[in-house]
Amino acid sequence: DAKTTQPTSMDCAEGRAANLPCNHSTISGNEYVYWYRQIHSQGPQYIIHGLKNNETNEMASLIITEDRKSSTLILPHATLRDTAVYYCIVRVALVDNYGQNFVFGPGTRLSVLP
Amino acid sequence: DTGVSQDPRHKITKRGQNVTFRCDPISEHNRLYWYRQTLGQGPEFLTYFQNEAQLEKSRLLSDRFSAERPKGSFSTLEIQRTEQGDSAMYLCATGTEKREKLFFGSGTQLSVL
Numbered sequence: 001d002a003k004t005t006q007p008t009s010m011d012c013a014e015g016r017a018a019n020l021p022c023n024h025s026t027i028s029g030n031e032y033v034y035w036y037r038q039i040h041s042q043g044p045q046y047i048i049h050g051l052k053n054n055e056t057n058e059m060a061s062l063i064i065t066e067d068r069k070s071s072t073l074i075l076p077h078a079t080l081r082d083t084a085v086y087y088c089i090v091r092v093a094l095v096d097n098y099g100q101n102f103v104f105g106p107g108t109r110l111s112v113l114p
Numbered sequence: 115d116t117g118v119s120q121d122p123r124h125k126i127t128k129r130g131q132n133v134t135f136r137c138d139p140i141s142e143h144n145r146l147y148w149y150r151q152t153l154g155q156g157p158e159f160l161t162y163f164q165n166e167a168q169l170e171k172s173r174l175l176s177d178r179f180s181a182e183r184p185k186g187s188f189s190t191l192e193i194q195r196t197e198q199g200d201s202a203m204y205l206c207a208t209g210t211e212k213r214e215k216l217f218f219g220s221g222t223q224l225s226v227l
Contacts (some may be wrong), residue, residue, distance in 0.1 A: 034209055042220055043118075043205050043207070043221055044157065045203075045218070090167065104156030104157045
C-alpha cells in the first residue's frame, strides 16, 4: 500500500503557483520523498526528490516539513501543459536498496485552468 | 521521449489468446521494472530485473504472466490465456542505482475482448 495521502484533485489558474500537498506521517529516516507526474496517455515522468532539505530544479520546488511528515510540491508558474496526475511516493534511495519498487497511490489530478 | 521504448503501443486481442510486449531500456540502465495501470489508478508494480536476474515479483504476477530479460538488455512480458481483467496499460521503467530517477516508457495499452 502507498505510504502517502494526497488530495484527489486540485485546480490552479494558469500563471499562478500550484501547491500540491502530500502527507507521509510514517516516513522512515532513510526514506526519500519523490514526485512524479503523468500526463494523459504517457508514462510517469520524474519531477524531483528530497530527503529533508528543500529542493529546487528547473521543473519545481519541494518543501519538506521539519518533522518530514508532509511535503509540498510547488510549480511556480503553472501552464496548461502542467495538467496531469501528480504522484507523491516515499521510498529508500535507489543506491541504498536492491530493487524495492515505487508504490504509486492514486495521486492528485491537477487541472490548470486558462 | 525518455529513451525507453515499448512495443506495441496498442494491442487488441481476444480472450484466451497469448500476447507479448517488449521494452527496450536506455542502454546503460541495469534496472528494469514492469508496472500495470488501470483507469483512474496509479501504476502497480509487477516485477523487477537487475541485469538479467528477476529479483522481485508481485503477487499480481499470476502464473499466466512471465517476464524475461535475456542478456540484461531488452525485456519481454508475456501474458498467456488472456482474460478481460488483463486489460490495462503495461508500463516499463528503467534506471540505475547511480541516479535517483526512473525513466518510464509510454506503455502498451492492452484491450482484451
